[in-house]
Amino acid sequence: MLKKCSNPDCTAPKGLCATHASPEYENCSNWKQKNTKSAIGSTKQRSSKSKELSWTGVELQPTDIGIVSHRGKPSIIGIIGAANAGKTSYLGMLYTLLYNGKRFKNWSFVGSYTLAGWEKLAMYLRLDPNGKVDFPEPTPSNPDFYCLLHLALRNGHDFYDLIFADTSGEVFTQWSKNVDDINVENARWVYKNSSSFIFFVDCEALIKNMGREKQRIVQLAAQVAKDLGGRPITIVWSKADLINDIRENIKLAVERSLDNYFPEADVIEISNYSKDDPDKLCHENNLNVTEFLLDKLNTPKKSNLTPDIGNTSDYFFRYKGSYGSK
Ligand SMILES: Nc1nc2c(ncn2[C@@H]2O[C@H](COP(=O)(O)OP(=O)(O)O)[C@@H](O)[C@H]2O)c(=O)[nH]1
Ligand SMILES: [Mg+2]
Numbered sequence: 125m126l127k128k129c130s131n132p133d134c135t136a137p138k139g140l141c142a143t144h145a146s147p148e149y150e151n152c153s154n155w156k157q158k159n160t161k162s163a164i165g166s167t168k169q170r171s172s173k174s175k176e177l178s179w180t181g182v183e184l185q186p187t188d189i190g191i192v193s194h195r196g197k198p199s200i201i202g203i204i205g206a207a208n209a210g211k212t213s214y215l216g217m218l219y220t221l222l223y224n225g226k227r228f229k230n231w232s233f234v235g236s237y238t239l240a241g242w243e244k245l246a247m248y249l250r251l252d253p254n255g256k257v258d259f260p261e262p263t264p265s266n267p268d269f270y271c272l273l274h275l276a277l278r279n280g281h282d283f284y285d286l287i288f289a290d291t292s293g294e295v296f297t298q299w300s301k302n303v304d305d306i307n308v309e310n311a312r313w314v315y316k317n318s319s320s321f322i323f324f325v326d327c328e329a330l331i332k333n334m335g336r337e338k339q340r341i342v343q344l345a346a347q348v349a350k351d352l353g354g355r356p357i358t359i360v361w362s363k364a365d366l367i368n369d370i371r372e373n374i375k376l377a378v379e380r381s382l383d384n385y386f387p388e389a390d391v392i393e394i395s396n397y398s399k400d401d402p403d404k405l406c407h408e409n410n411l412n413v414t415e416f417l418l419d420k421l422n423t424p425k426k427s428n429l430t431p432d433i434g435n436t437s438d439y440f441f442r443y444k445g446s447y448g449s450k
Contacts, residue, residue, distance in 0.1 A: 130154045148182060148244070183241035184272040186313060189287070192237050192274050198285035199421055200272075201414070202314040204348060205324025206340055207293030210362035210396070212260040214322070215273060215288055216245035217396050217410050226407055228415045231277040231284070238274045245273075249396065257396075265292040267309040279422070286418070289314045300344040315348070320356040320417045323348060323386070325378060327363045330370045338374055342381045349385040356420035357389045358413050364393035364405050390416045 129141075131154040141149035149155050179191055192198050203211045219242040222233050236242060248260045263269065271290040276283060291310040299311035323345065329337040348357070359382055361367055367375075382389070392413050398406035 181240035183238050185270050192285050195283055195285055198287050199319040200287045200289050200317050202318030202321045203290045204296055204321055205293055206297050209293055209324040209326035211324055212263055212290055213396050215290060216249045216260060220246045220249055221411055228411055231279050231418055234278045235276040236274050241273050263292045265294040267307045270310055300347040320421055322413055323357055323359050325361050327361055327366045327370055330374055334374050338378050341378055345382055345385045356417050357386050358416055359389045359391045360413055361393045365395040365397045367393060
Protein backbone atom coordinates (compact mmCIF):
# COMPACT_ATOMS: atom_id res chain seq x y z
CA MET A 125 0.00 0.00 0.00
CA LEU A 126 1.32 3.46 -0.88
CA LYS A 127 1.59 5.46 2.37
CA LYS A 128 0.22 8.98 2.19
CA CYS A 129 -0.46 12.12 4.17
CA SER A 130 -4.16 12.80 4.75
CA ASN A 131 -3.75 16.57 4.32
CA PRO A 132 -4.17 17.44 0.62
CA ASP A 133 -3.09 21.04 1.33
CA CYS A 134 0.28 20.17 2.89
CA THR A 135 2.90 22.13 0.99
CA ALA A 136 5.96 20.24 2.27
CA PRO A 137 8.14 18.48 -0.34
CA LYS A 138 8.27 14.66 -0.35
CA GLY A 139 9.96 13.30 2.79
CA LEU A 140 9.30 16.44 4.83
CA CYS A 141 6.42 17.64 6.98
CA ALA A 142 5.06 21.18 7.10
CA THR A 143 3.39 20.79 10.52
CA HIS A 144 6.59 19.57 12.19
CA ALA A 145 8.88 21.71 10.04
CA SER A 146 11.13 18.66 9.77
CA PRO A 147 11.47 15.22 8.15
CA GLU A 148 9.42 13.70 10.98
CA TYR A 149 6.32 13.37 8.85
CA GLU A 150 5.40 10.02 10.43
CA ASN A 151 4.76 11.80 13.75
CA CYS A 152 2.29 14.21 12.16
CA SER A 153 -1.35 13.55 13.04
CA ASN A 154 -2.27 13.96 9.35
CA TRP A 155 0.12 11.16 8.43
CA LYS A 156 -1.03 8.90 11.28
CA GLN A 157 -4.67 9.40 10.30
CA LYS A 158 -4.03 7.89 6.88
CA ASN A 159 -1.51 5.25 7.96
CA THR A 160 -2.70 3.98 11.32
CA LYS A 161 -0.15 1.20 11.50
CA SER A 162 2.86 3.48 11.09
CA ALA A 163 5.47 3.08 13.80
CA ILE A 164 6.08 6.07 16.06
CA GLY A 165 9.44 6.89 17.52
CA SER A 166 11.38 4.03 15.97
CA THR A 167 14.94 5.24 16.25
CA LYS A 168 16.17 3.23 13.27
CA GLN A 169 13.62 4.95 11.02
CA ARG A 170 14.36 8.36 12.53
CA SER A 171 18.08 8.09 12.00
CA SER A 172 17.87 6.86 8.44
CA LYS A 173 15.56 9.74 7.58
CA SER A 174 17.73 12.34 9.22
CA LYS A 175 20.70 10.93 7.33
CA GLU A 176 19.07 12.01 4.06
CA LEU A 177 20.16 15.53 5.08
CA SER A 178 23.33 16.22 7.06
CA TRP A 179 21.49 18.58 9.44
CA THR A 180 17.75 19.02 9.83
CA GLY A 181 17.25 20.77 13.18
CA VAL A 182 15.59 17.74 14.76
CA GLU A 183 16.98 16.10 17.92
CA LEU A 184 20.43 14.56 17.53
CA GLN A 185 21.59 10.96 17.91
CA PRO A 186 24.93 10.03 19.57
CA THR A 187 26.54 9.64 16.13
CA ASP A 188 25.58 13.27 15.27
CA ILE A 189 27.47 14.91 18.14
CA GLY A 190 30.26 15.94 15.76
CA ILE A 191 27.83 18.54 14.34
CA VAL A 192 27.98 20.52 17.59
CA SER A 193 31.63 19.87 18.43
CA HIS A 194 33.34 22.44 16.20
CA ARG A 195 33.93 24.87 19.13
CA GLY A 196 35.04 22.13 21.53
CA LYS A 197 33.60 19.13 23.33
CA PRO A 198 29.96 19.83 24.26
CA SER A 199 28.81 19.14 27.81
CA ILE A 200 26.07 16.58 28.14
CA ILE A 201 23.42 16.89 30.86
CA GLY A 202 21.89 13.46 31.49
CA ILE A 203 18.20 13.54 32.38
CA ILE A 204 17.51 10.74 34.87
CA GLY A 205 14.25 9.65 36.42
CA ALA A 206 11.42 7.12 36.26
CA ALA A 207 8.80 7.10 33.49
CA ASN A 208 6.26 9.91 33.72
CA ALA A 209 8.37 11.96 36.13
CA GLY A 210 8.12 15.10 33.97
CA LYS A 211 11.54 14.88 32.28
CA THR A 212 10.46 15.60 28.71
CA SER A 213 8.03 18.32 29.84
CA TYR A 214 10.91 19.96 31.70
CA LEU A 215 12.82 20.31 28.43
CA GLY A 216 9.72 21.65 26.67
CA MET A 217 9.25 24.20 29.46
CA LEU A 218 12.91 25.25 29.44
CA TYR A 219 12.71 26.06 25.74
CA THR A 220 9.31 27.76 26.17
CA LEU A 221 10.76 30.06 28.84
CA LEU A 222 13.82 30.96 26.75
CA TYR A 223 11.64 31.47 23.68
CA ASN A 224 9.41 33.84 25.66
CA GLY A 225 12.31 36.01 26.75
CA LYS A 226 13.06 34.61 30.22
CA ARG A 227 16.79 34.42 30.77
CA PHE A 228 19.50 32.62 32.68
CA LYS A 229 21.32 35.05 34.99
CA ASN A 230 24.83 34.44 33.72
CA TRP A 231 24.27 32.80 30.33
CA SER A 232 22.73 34.12 27.12
CA PHE A 233 21.05 31.91 24.53
CA VAL A 234 22.96 32.21 21.27
CA GLY A 235 21.52 29.39 19.18
CA SER A 236 20.71 25.72 18.76
CA TYR A 237 21.28 23.02 16.17
CA THR A 238 18.06 21.31 17.27
CA LEU A 239 15.46 24.09 17.07
CA ALA A 240 12.92 21.81 15.38
CA GLY A 241 13.36 19.26 18.19
CA TRP A 242 12.86 21.91 20.89
CA GLU A 243 9.87 23.39 19.05
CA LYS A 244 8.21 19.98 18.87
CA LEU A 245 8.37 19.60 22.67
CA ALA A 246 7.31 23.17 23.36
CA MET A 247 4.34 22.82 21.01
CA TYR A 248 2.74 20.32 23.42
CA LEU A 249 2.87 22.87 26.25
CA ARG A 250 1.00 25.58 24.34
CA LEU A 251 -2.58 26.17 25.42
CA ASP A 252 -5.14 24.76 23.00
CA PRO A 253 -8.30 26.77 22.12
CA ASN A 254 -10.01 25.23 25.21
CA GLY A 255 -7.27 26.56 27.49
CA LYS A 256 -5.82 23.07 28.02
CA VAL A 257 -2.29 21.76 27.63
CA ASP A 258 -1.31 18.50 25.95
CA PHE A 259 1.85 17.16 27.55
CA PRO A 260 4.43 15.40 25.34
CA GLU A 261 3.72 11.85 24.20
CA PRO A 262 5.43 9.14 26.32
CA THR A 263 9.09 8.77 25.40
CA PRO A 264 9.66 5.46 23.54
CA SER A 265 11.22 2.82 25.78
CA ASN A 266 13.40 1.05 23.21
CA PRO A 267 17.07 0.81 24.18
CA ASP A 268 18.23 2.66 21.04
CA PHE A 269 16.03 5.75 21.53
CA TYR A 270 17.94 8.96 22.19
CA CYS A 271 16.69 12.53 22.16
CA LEU A 272 19.70 14.85 22.30
CA LEU A 273 18.84 18.56 22.31
CA HIS A 274 21.46 21.25 21.81
CA LEU A 275 21.80 24.76 23.27
CA ALA A 276 24.61 27.18 22.50
CA LEU A 277 25.14 29.67 25.32
CA ARG A 278 27.48 32.54 26.00
CA ASN A 279 28.95 33.85 29.23
CA GLY A 280 30.91 37.04 28.47
CA HIS A 281 33.31 36.04 25.72
CA ASP A 282 32.98 32.28 26.38
CA PHE A 283 30.75 30.11 24.21
CA TYR A 284 29.41 26.89 25.60
CA ASP A 285 27.71 23.97 23.84
CA LEU A 286 25.28 22.02 25.94
CA ILE A 287 23.39 18.83 25.08
CA PHE A 288 20.42 17.54 27.08
CA ALA A 289 20.13 13.75 26.83
CA ASP A 290 16.56 12.50 27.28
CA THR A 291 15.72 8.80 27.12
CA SER A 292 12.97 6.66 28.56
CA GLY A 293 12.29 6.46 32.29
CA GLU A 294 11.41 2.76 32.05
CA VAL A 295 14.87 2.08 30.70
CA PHE A 296 16.51 4.00 33.56
CA THR A 297 14.47 2.08 36.14
CA GLN A 298 15.58 -1.17 34.46
CA TRP A 299 19.19 0.08 34.44
CA SER A 300 19.01 0.75 38.18
CA LYS A 301 18.24 -2.96 38.69
CA ASN A 302 20.86 -4.28 36.28
CA VAL A 303 23.31 -1.94 34.58
CA ASP A 304 24.49 -4.74 32.27
CA ASP A 305 21.02 -5.56 30.88
CA ILE A 306 21.17 -5.69 27.05
CA ASN A 307 17.98 -3.60 26.89
CA VAL A 308 19.38 -0.52 28.65
CA GLU A 309 22.03 0.58 26.17
CA ASN A 310 20.81 4.21 26.03
CA ALA A 311 20.78 4.57 29.84
CA ARG A 312 24.34 3.21 29.95
CA TRP A 313 25.39 5.70 27.24
CA VAL A 314 23.80 8.66 29.06
CA TYR A 315 25.40 7.69 32.38
CA LYS A 316 28.84 7.20 30.87
CA ASN A 317 28.92 10.28 28.65
CA SER A 318 27.22 12.99 30.73
CA SER A 319 29.24 15.66 32.51
CA SER A 320 26.35 16.40 34.88
CA PHE A 321 22.86 15.15 35.70
CA ILE A 322 19.34 16.21 36.55
CA PHE A 323 17.74 13.63 38.86
CA PHE A 324 13.93 13.70 38.86
CA VAL A 325 11.78 12.92 41.91
CA ASP A 326 8.13 12.72 40.87
CA CYS A 327 5.89 14.27 43.60
CA GLU A 328 2.75 12.81 42.02
CA ALA A 329 4.17 9.27 42.01
CA LEU A 330 5.22 9.63 45.67
CA ILE A 331 1.66 10.64 46.57
CA LYS A 332 0.13 7.72 44.66
CA ASN A 333 2.65 4.93 45.25
CA MET A 334 4.30 6.07 48.49
CA GLY A 335 6.80 3.47 49.79
CA ARG A 336 7.05 1.69 46.41
CA GLU A 337 8.03 4.92 44.65
CA LYS A 338 10.41 5.83 47.46
CA GLN A 339 12.14 2.48 46.99
CA ARG A 340 12.38 3.04 43.23
CA ILE A 341 13.93 6.49 43.70
CA VAL A 342 16.42 5.25 46.28
CA GLN A 343 17.50 2.33 44.08
CA LEU A 344 18.04 4.64 41.11
CA ALA A 345 19.94 7.13 43.28
CA ALA A 346 22.20 4.37 44.61
CA GLN A 347 23.11 3.31 41.08
CA VAL A 348 23.69 6.90 39.91
CA ALA A 349 25.91 7.62 42.94
CA LYS A 350 28.13 4.58 42.30
CA ASP A 351 30.36 6.01 39.57
CA LEU A 352 29.37 9.66 39.78
CA GLY A 353 32.98 10.67 40.34
CA GLY A 354 32.32 14.28 41.32
CA ARG A 355 30.07 15.08 38.33
CA PRO A 356 27.53 17.75 39.40
CA ILE A 357 23.93 16.67 39.91
CA THR A 358 20.77 18.67 40.58
CA ILE A 359 17.86 16.97 42.33
CA VAL A 360 14.53 18.13 40.96
CA TRP A 361 11.23 17.62 42.78
CA SER A 362 8.99 17.73 39.72
CA LYS A 363 5.21 18.42 39.72
CA ALA A 364 5.90 20.40 42.92
CA ASP A 365 2.45 22.00 42.62
CA LEU A 366 1.51 18.77 44.47
CA ILE A 367 4.44 18.60 46.92
CA ASN A 368 2.36 19.40 50.03
CA ASP A 369 0.27 16.27 49.43
CA ILE A 370 3.24 13.91 49.90
CA ARG A 371 3.16 12.14 53.27
CA GLU A 372 5.67 13.85 55.51
CA ASN A 373 7.50 10.67 56.57
CA ILE A 374 7.89 9.52 52.94
CA LYS A 375 9.21 12.92 51.88
CA LEU A 376 11.69 13.02 54.78
CA ALA A 377 12.93 9.52 54.01
CA VAL A 378 13.51 10.38 50.32
CA GLU A 379 15.25 13.65 51.26
CA ARG A 380 17.55 11.86 53.72
CA SER A 381 18.50 9.14 51.23
CA LEU A 382 19.21 11.63 48.45
CA ASP A 383 21.25 13.81 50.79
CA ASN A 384 23.22 10.74 51.74
CA TYR A 385 23.92 9.76 48.12
CA PHE A 386 24.40 13.29 46.76
CA PRO A 387 25.52 15.56 49.63
CA GLU A 388 26.69 18.31 47.25
CA ALA A 389 23.60 18.42 45.03
CA ASP A 390 21.37 21.45 44.62
CA VAL A 391 17.72 20.60 45.33
CA ILE A 392 15.01 22.46 43.42
CA GLU A 393 11.21 22.23 43.20
CA ILE A 394 9.68 22.79 39.76
CA SER A 395 6.25 22.80 38.18
CA ASN A 396 4.90 23.39 34.71
CA TYR A 397 1.77 24.99 36.14
CA SER A 398 2.23 28.65 37.00
CA LYS A 399 0.06 30.36 39.63
CA ASP A 400 1.54 33.85 39.28
CA ASP A 401 3.54 35.73 36.70
CA PRO A 402 6.41 35.58 37.41
CA ASP A 403 6.00 32.25 39.19
CA LYS A 404 8.84 30.86 41.32
CA LEU A 405 8.36 27.14 40.64
CA CYS A 406 7.62 27.51 36.95
CA HIS A 407 9.47 30.57 35.66
CA GLU A 408 12.45 30.86 38.00
CA ASN A 409 13.21 27.33 39.15
CA ASN A 410 12.94 25.64 35.76
CA LEU A 411 15.76 27.92 34.59
CA ASN A 412 17.73 27.50 37.82
CA VAL A 413 17.90 23.72 37.36
CA THR A 414 20.13 24.13 34.33
CA GLU A 415 21.86 27.34 35.46
CA PHE A 416 23.10 25.77 38.71
CA LEU A 417 24.68 22.94 36.71
CA LEU A 418 26.21 25.38 34.22
CA ASP A 419 27.76 27.41 37.01
CA LYS A 420 29.18 24.29 38.66
CA LEU A 421 30.52 22.94 35.38
CA ASN A 422 32.31 26.22 34.83
CA THR A 423 33.78 26.71 38.29
CA PRO A 424 37.36 25.51 38.33
CA LYS A 425 37.73 22.64 40.84
CA LYS A 426 39.66 23.57 43.98
CA SER A 427 42.94 21.76 44.32
CA ASN A 428 43.44 19.90 47.59
CA LEU A 429 47.18 19.82 47.11
CA THR A 430 49.17 21.17 50.05
CA PRO A 431 52.91 20.67 50.11
CA ASP A 432 53.92 18.06 52.64
CA ILE A 433 56.96 19.76 54.14
CA GLY A 434 57.03 17.78 57.42
CA ASN A 435 60.10 18.59 59.47
CA THR A 436 62.11 19.82 56.57
CA SER A 437 65.40 21.55 57.29
CA ASP A 438 65.00 23.60 54.07
CA TYR A 439 64.87 27.30 55.17
CA PHE A 440 62.75 28.20 52.12
CA PHE A 441 59.84 25.97 53.27
CA ARG A 442 60.31 26.86 56.98
CA TYR A 443 60.06 30.60 56.31
CA LYS A 444 56.70 31.86 57.74
CA GLY A 445 57.06 35.52 56.83
CA SER A 446 58.78 38.39 58.60
CA TYR A 447 55.68 39.69 60.46
CA GLY A 448 56.09 39.28 64.22
CA SER A 449 59.71 38.18 64.06
CA LYS A 450 62.44 40.30 65.62
N1 LIG B 1 0.81 18.07 38.35
C1 LIG B 1 1.71 18.16 37.38
N2 LIG B 1 1.75 17.23 36.39
C2 LIG B 1 2.69 17.33 35.43
C3 LIG B 1 3.64 18.41 35.41
N3 LIG B 1 4.47 18.23 34.36
C4 LIG B 1 4.07 17.10 33.74
N4 LIG B 1 2.99 16.54 34.37
C5 LIG B 1 2.30 15.29 34.03
O1 LIG B 1 3.27 14.26 33.94
C6 LIG B 1 3.11 13.54 32.72
C7 LIG B 1 4.42 12.96 32.27
O2 LIG B 1 5.28 13.97 31.82
P1 LIG B 1 6.52 13.67 30.87
O3 LIG B 1 7.27 14.92 30.75
O4 LIG B 1 6.09 13.00 29.62
O5 LIG B 1 7.34 12.61 31.76
P2 LIG B 1 8.63 11.75 31.38
O6 LIG B 1 8.16 10.36 31.11
O7 LIG B 1 9.49 11.80 32.62
O8 LIG B 1 9.29 12.38 30.21
C8 LIG B 1 2.50 14.55 31.78
O9 LIG B 1 1.79 13.91 30.76
C9 LIG B 1 1.60 15.37 32.68
O10 LIG B 1 0.34 14.74 32.82
C10 LIG B 1 3.55 19.41 36.45
O11 LIG B 1 4.30 20.37 36.53
N5 LIG B 1 2.57 19.23 37.40
MG1 LIG C 1 9.85 11.49 28.45
